Each structure stands twice: as structure tokens, then as C-alpha cells.
Amino acid sequence: MKKPILVIACLFCCAPLLAQIKTKAKPKPAARLAAVDGKGIYEKYCLTCHQGDGGGVPNMNPPLIKTSYVLGDKTRLIKVVLNGFSENVDIDGESYSNVMPSHDFLKDQEIAAVLTYVRKNFTNKAGPITTAQVKAVRATNKKKI
Amino acid sequence: MKNKFNKYLVLMAGFAVSVSLYALKPGSEVVPDADNAGLKLPDGFGALKVAETGAKARHLVVTPQGDIYVKLARPNKEGKGILVLHEASNGKAELKSSFGTYGGTEVALKGGYLYASSNTEVFKYKVNDKNEVINPDQPEKIVTGLKAGRQHETKSFALDNDGNIYVNIGAWFNSCQEKDRGLHSPGIPGCPILDSMGGVWQFRTDKLNQSYGEGVRYATGLRNMVGMEWNQQDNQLFVMQHGRDNLNSSWPELYTTKQSAELPAECLYALKKGDNAGWPFMYYDQIQHKKIEAPEYGGDGKKEADAKYIDPAVAYPGHMAPNGLLFYTGNQFPTKYKNGAFIAFHGSWNRAPEPQAGYFVVFQPFKDGKPAGDWEVFADGFSGSPEKTAAGRADHRPCGLAQGADGSLYVTDDSKGTIYRIIYTKK
Numbered sequence: 001m002k003k004p005i006l007v008i009a010c011l012f013c014c015a016p017l018l019a020q021i022k023t024k025a026k027p028k029p030a031a032r033l034a035a036v037d038g039k040g041i042y043e044k045y046c047l048t049c050h051q052g053d054g055g056g057v058p059n060m061n062p063p064l065i066k067t068s069y070v071l072g073d074k075t076r077l078i079k080v081v082l083n084g085f086s087e088n089v090d091i092d093g094e095s096y097s098n099v100m101p102s103h104d105f106l107k108d109q110e111i112a113a114v115l116t117y118v119r120k121n122f123t124n125k126a127g128p129i130t131t132a133q134v135k136a137v138r139a140t141n142k143k144k145i
Numbered sequence: 146m147k148n149k150f151n152k153y154l155v156l157m158a159g160f161a162v163s164v165s166l167y168a169l170k171p172g173s174e175v176v177p178d179a180d181n182a183g184l185k186l187p188d189g190f191g192a193l194k195v196a197e198t199g200a201k202a203r204h205l206v207v208t209p210q211g212d213i214y215v216k217l218a219r220p221n222k223e224g225k226g227i228l229v230l231h232e233a234s235n236g237k238a239e240l241k242s243s244f245g246t247y248g249g250t251e252v253a254l255k256g257g258y259l260y261a262s263s264n265t266e267v268f269k270y271k272v273n274d275k276n277e278v279i280n281p282d283q284p285e286k287i288v289t290g291l292k293a294g295r296q297h298e299t300k301s302f303a304l305d306n307d308g309n310i311y312v313n314i315g316a317w318f319n320s321c322q323e324k325d326r327g328l329h330s331p332g333i334p335g336c337p338i339l340d341s342m343g344g345v346w347q348f349r350t351d352k353l354n355q356s357y358g359e360g361v362r363y364a365t366g367l368r369n370m371v372g373m374e375w376n377q378q379d380n381q382l383f384v385m386q387h388g389r390d391n392l393n394s395s396w397p398e399l400y401t402t403k404q405s406a407e408l409p410a411e412c413l414y415a416l417k418k419g420d421n422a423g424w425p426f427m428y429y430d431q432i433q434h435k436k437i438e439a440p441e442y443g444g445d446g447k448k449e450a451d452a453k454y455i456d457p458a459v460a461y462p463g464h465m466a467p468n469g470l471l472f473y474t475g476n477q478f479p480t481k482y483k484n485g486a487f488i489a490f491h492g493s494w495n496r497a498p499e500p501q502a503g504y505f506v507v508f509q510p511f512k513d514g515k516p517a518g519d520w521e522v523f524a525d526g527f528s529g530s531p532e533k534t535a536a537g538r539a540d541h542r543p544c545g546l547a548q549g550a551d552g553s554l555y556v557t558d559d560s561k562g563t564i565y566r567i568i569y570t571k572k
Contacts, residue, residue: 043498044397045328045394047497047498048391048393048394048495048497049394049494051494051497051537052497052498052536053536053538055538057494057537058542058560059201059218060296060494061494084324084327086295086325088295097295097296097298098295098296098326099295099296099319099325099326100326101324101325101326101327101328101330102324102327103328105328
């Protein structure tokens, strides 16, 4: 029940927030946006399965260390977070039995921040994921459903 | 003391000592490794590494002839899912053969048959008078068509003395939520999958091709079990349930990360036909000592569940993943161990960000087929260090347990594939 409202609320508030950042208008929302720290989101929503060191859990939850998903196609990576993931696929030669739930309740900039955090930590050295990229993937993702 | 004793043994090592020990006690030419295979054990015990299989070694059985059948989680490079090792007189084993094209967890030996399961079927293989499988490529399929999801897919089982086999059919959910493990995702009303999973099914060992239609749902409301064993003293089935996860990540308003790391209990259940242990509608809280309604079904962490659900026989701390259960009937260990239970805790992951726990073998005292007294850690050190335990980065993860004909306790590790043997060395 809560989810659609959240998503709608988020859609409404993202755009103005972003506009304000771009134009560097008001300092207050800018400070709020800066507070969307990827590490915090990782610890709240991802750490339970992928662990503090990003190393995952053998046979259960895959590592986020230099995997083809983390370093590879950004659209695919964003979709993992939006839709969750439970495919019977091998991730770099190993299979994992747990189920990753959808995290579509996270805001675009939260997903961007957490994925940027993942791509820059756990010995990963990949470029950031932007809020615009998440927004674009979410839009086409929705059309598909 | 123990270390000095071991060092002494090692110094004196080899042939002379072996022979003299052999003269004292049959089977005792088997000596512990100098470092007790890296394990921390009670005074008077030692351990050796029997073999390094390099495979995900799940459960095992050891025959009086010194063959060890090891079930692998997945078929190895040669495509085989069951290894047969043979022990030399010093206790070290070499690969003798391998067979079975399927992965899984369980293997057991009883009444002239070796039993083993894939994730959907149970097979039996006739053995000869040396307990060797006669036709490794032609097993008889006794159970087929069992459901298996991505998680909790393995089919552990136990055998009674009346020709019945009790098979775990694990639920393919964490807590039967509409969105498995999702944030605030409610439970599916009535959890209809309980008709075909989330319980123990009873089949006959002497019938072929049985499935749900021929089996009996012996007990329900059990999320998943890996360690199951028939208790001979009480003539009853005991199982170790893997308790639910994600209390905090699904219900952050109701459970702190600390509570979520402790709860719920990993439960030992003594099962009778028709029992309902309450999953997914409840879990057992070992701190409040109460059956608590699951948050997916209206619970708030305090509301008590319907009293109709059975109580655990023993409740252990959360998430430690009990993967092996064995009632010790041997004569090698001191008498306090006789008829008690050993439980292999594979080790936790769902305690993060709190330190992880487990990765050890526990001893649970029993009296007359009922748990009696506090459990204690029996064998520790599999992980390599306390830091590795806390981080969940264990070198070895105990999984399966077996008793040798001489009363030794065998432990598998499904991470690196080490097979351990624990012996009592004190005279």
C-alpha cells in the first residue's frame, strides 16, 4: 500500500531537487542531497546479504568484488537493484541460492549513490552511476512491466 | 597438557609408537595430527585430517571396513557426486572410486543399502558384505518428483528401524512473503506451499518411485532442515531447523540489527507424526523463551503465537546454521558423551553487521532420549581464527557428522573439502 505513494512522492520531489542542485540555487536541499551517502544505504539495505566487506556468502549471496555485474553494463546493474535478482545463472563461475528482493523503493539518487559506492569500494575502481542513468532505466523498466 | 602430550607423541612419532599403541587398543594406531588438524578440543581429544577432497563435502558415512562415502553438494569435475575414500591403518584416506551424477547433501547406510539424495529424488544402492556398492550406476529410485527451489533445496533424510525414510522438503521462501525477503512484504495468507514443502515427508524404503501421493506429510511448519537423525533410545525423529532470516532487513521498525542477529533460535525439534512447528507463522525467541508471531503474519516481536505449535526440544542462538546432527552411540569417548547429540553449526551470515557466529561442533547432553543439561562447544577452530569467525570468512565450515566403527567422530567441511576425525587419546 505504501509503496506506490512513496514512488510517486519520490518522483515529485526528485525533479525539483535536481533542478536546484544544477542551478546551485538553495543550499538547504543541496545539503540534503549530499547526505544521500552510498555507504549508509549499503549498510542499511545491502550489507545483510553481501556483507561488510562486499565479499558475499559462499553458495548463498554473491560477492560485489569485481564481478561482471558490478563492473559491466550499467543498465543491467541498475536493473538488479530495481527488480531484485533470482536467476539461475552463474555469477563468474559460481551459483548462489539466495533471493535478492527488489529495491525499487529506493529513490533514484539513493540507487545511484549505493551503486557508485559499490563500484568504488571493495577494491572496485569503476566510474559512478548517475541519478539520471537510474531514472532512465527505471522509466524503461516500468514500460516493460 | 594436551599439547604437551601431542608433542611428545609427535617426537616419538612413527612406527614404534603406532605399533605399541595398536597393541594397547585396537584402532589406536591412528594418531592425531601434530596441530590437532587446527581444531580446539576438550582435554584428552585429538584430531587428524583424514583427507582433503577439495570439494563441497556435505554429509558422510564411514563403514566398519574403513570406506568413507562423501556426498558432494555439486558433482565434481569428473561429474561424480559421491566420493568413496578408503582409510589406511594410520587413518589417512585416499580416493578409491566415485559415482552418482547428482549433487545434494545426504548419504546414509542401513540394512544392506546405501541411501543418497539429489535435490529432488532419493536413491538406494545395494551393498555387499563389505559395505561396497555393488552397482554404482544402477541405483533404485525410491522417491522422485520432490519440489526444490533455489534455496533450501537439499533433501536431507533420516531412517527409522521400521523401513521408513523421513525426507526434508525445505520451503523455497524465507518466511512465505509475497516478495521473498522484501522490505515490509506481508506473508502470503495461509502459506499454501505448506502442502508440498516446509516439512518432513515419510516414505517407505522398500517401495520405488514414490512421490507426494504415496508419502505422508509427517510434520509441517518446518522451514528447512539439513541435520536430521533417528534417536534409537527414544525411537523418535530429531531435526535441526534452520530458522528464518532478515528480521531487521524486512522489518527495521520492529527489530534492531542486534536483535535480528540473535533471533530467532535455531531449534532442535523432537517430532511426532502430525506435529506443526509453526513456520512461517511464528518463530521461537530463545531470549523471551516464547513462540512469537512472525511479523509477516501480524507479529510485532512480542505477540505470542498460537499455543498449538510445538515447542523446541532445545533452542540455540540464531543463524548458526545447524547442518549436521548425530547421536553418539560409540564407546571410545568418555561416558558423558554416550547417547548425547553432536551438532555441526556451519556458521552464520545473517548476523551482519554484528559479528558472525558458529563454525563449530556442539555437544548436547541427552538422558534417556531427551536433552538434559547445557550444550557446550566441542570442536572449534574450523574458521582459522576468532577474527575469521567474526567476519564470516571461515577457512573451513563444519557440515556433516559421522561415527566410525571404533567410535571416532568424523566431520566434513564443505568449504575446502577437508574430512576431520576426532579421537579420544587419553588412557
